[in-house]
Amino acid sequence: MIAEILSVGTELLLGNTVNTDARDISEYLSALGIDVGWHTVVGDNPGRLTDAVNIAKSRADLIITTGGxxxxxxxxxxxxxxxxFGIELYFDETEAERIRGxxxxxxxxxMTENNLQQAWLPVGCTVFSNLWGTAPGCTFEKDGVRVIMLPGPPRECRAMFENCAMPYLRTLGEGEIVSHNLRIFGRGESEVEFPLRERMNAMRNPTLAPYAKEGEMFLRVTAKAATREEAERMMEPVIAELRESLGAVVYGVDATSLEAVVSDLLREKGLTLAAAESCTGGLLSKRMTDLPGASEVFRGGAVVYATDSKTSLLGVPAALIEEKGVVSREVALSLAENVRAVFSADFGVGITGLAGPDGDGVHPVGTVFVALAAADDSFVREIHGGRDRDRIRTMAASHALDMLRRYMTGLPVEKI
Incomplete structure (x- = not known):
């Protein structure tokens, strides 16, 4: 089955709104083993929308619309x-009453009367009641094409897909399709993909698909079988072999995030963390405290952005900064050791670097030193994250988390 996602809304074309619906639905469909052939975005224009629908009808088995x-x-x-599709609309009184309520x-x-426009639905469709908003979704099949219509607001779209569309789509397939994601930090897409290329091209079931996202790599393993248990058995040796060949850069299978893995390790071991951040501006602290139960493992953080604040707040010697430079291994390590002491934490992380737009005459933009201080040892990584400020900050925070993960699991810390 090949799907086309048809996103409707002039705001998407103008760039006023990011099309997260298409991204989310693509991930859901991939997990179901449904290929996405096309993403189409069209404005709120009936003529252009008609053209887009007719094109989608001619090439897709499944059309999923969002918005409008x-x-x-x-x-x-x-x-x-x-x-x-040559279908009439009817007024669904049940949905109208739900909207009024x-x-x-x-x-x-x-309620203004125009809201009842949302209760007009295609004759013969299966209605997806919207428990998260007003506009109902629906699905129907005509001319050999299945159509699913979903509301545009991302929260409503995600919830309706998970609770309505996904169960419907599961009934269409024979057997079970199961996927697992290996999450990788410390290897680029080409480094991961190239050694696996021949194998990926030869694989039919299970299949293997790599993709990059937000500075990390994912390897998705998917199998189709009569039962979920059989699909899992088919994937077990593939996942085990991948973990063995890739080694320490794999930080989890179906893990939610690097920070979640670190948080779980800290909690399991009864350990705590504190962070001193300069160029990351508190991003590491944010990522840790976004997690439920963060207070059990995260003691606190200090954003010491200005040079003198590193001395006044965390006691980094001014002479050290003068001698080695504020962006240096030595200053990063001093930040890590001192923040660990200030917050009485088991681990301290220190981050100092150049997020741009200018270098310091010694290091290029994107140079960051990330230090980890423990009770019995300390480590520093020098990383280079290019010239994009957001990417530099994200990579620096991720390297700090990776160093923690490696230390707590007995893996080499400084080198990737």
Missing amino acids: LGPTCDDLTKQVLAAA YFSRRIGRP
């Missing part, structure tokens, strides 16, 4: 799709 189901005059997705019970203000 709301109460305003430019919400035309249902009308255009119904016309393209949403306004009276949850919003607490009068």
Whole structure:
């Protein structure tokens, strides 16, 4: 089955809104073993939307639309799709009553009549009631093509796909499709993909697909079998062999994030962390404290961005900064050791670097020193993250987390 995701909304074309719906749905479909052939974005224009639907009909087995189901005059997705497939619309009184109740019970203000436009649905469709907003979704099949319509707001779209569309799509397949993701830090896409290329091309079931995202690499292993248990058995030797060949750069299978892995390790071992951050501006602390139960493992952090604050707040000797430079191995290590002492933590992390736009005459933009201080040892990594400020900060925080992970699991820390 080949799917096309048709995202409707002029705001997407203009770049006012990021199309996260298409990204999320693509990930869901991949997990179901459904190939996504096309992403199409079209504005709120009935003629262009009609053209886009007709093109999608001609090449896709499954069309998933997002957006254009709301109460305003430019919400035309249902009308255009119904016309393209030769289906009438009917007024669904059950959905109309739900929409009225949403306004009276949850919003607490009068409903304007145009909101009932959302209750018009294609005859014969399966309705997806919207428990997270007002516009219902739906699905129907016509002319050998399956159509799923979802609301545009990302929270509603995700929830409706997970709770309505995904169970529906599971009923269409024979057997079970199961995927697992190996998460990798410290190797680029080409480094991971090249040694595996011949094997990936030869594999049919299970399959192996690499992709990069936010400074990390993922290897998705997918198998299809009569039962979930059989699919899992098919994947076990593949995953074990990949972990063996890739080694320490694999930090988890189906792990949610590097910081979650580190947080779990700290909690299991009864250890704590403190962070002193300069160029990352508190990003490492944010990533740790975004996790539930962070107070058990994260003692605190200090953003010492200005040079003198490193001395006044964390006691980094001014003479050391003068001699070695604020961006140096020695200053990063002093930050790590001192923040560990200040917060009475088991580990201290110190980060200092150049996020741009200018270098310091010694190091190029993107140079960052990341230090880890423990009770019995200390380590420093020098990394180079290019010229993009956000990428530099993200990479620096991730390297700090990777150093912690490696130390707590007995792996080499300084080198990747």
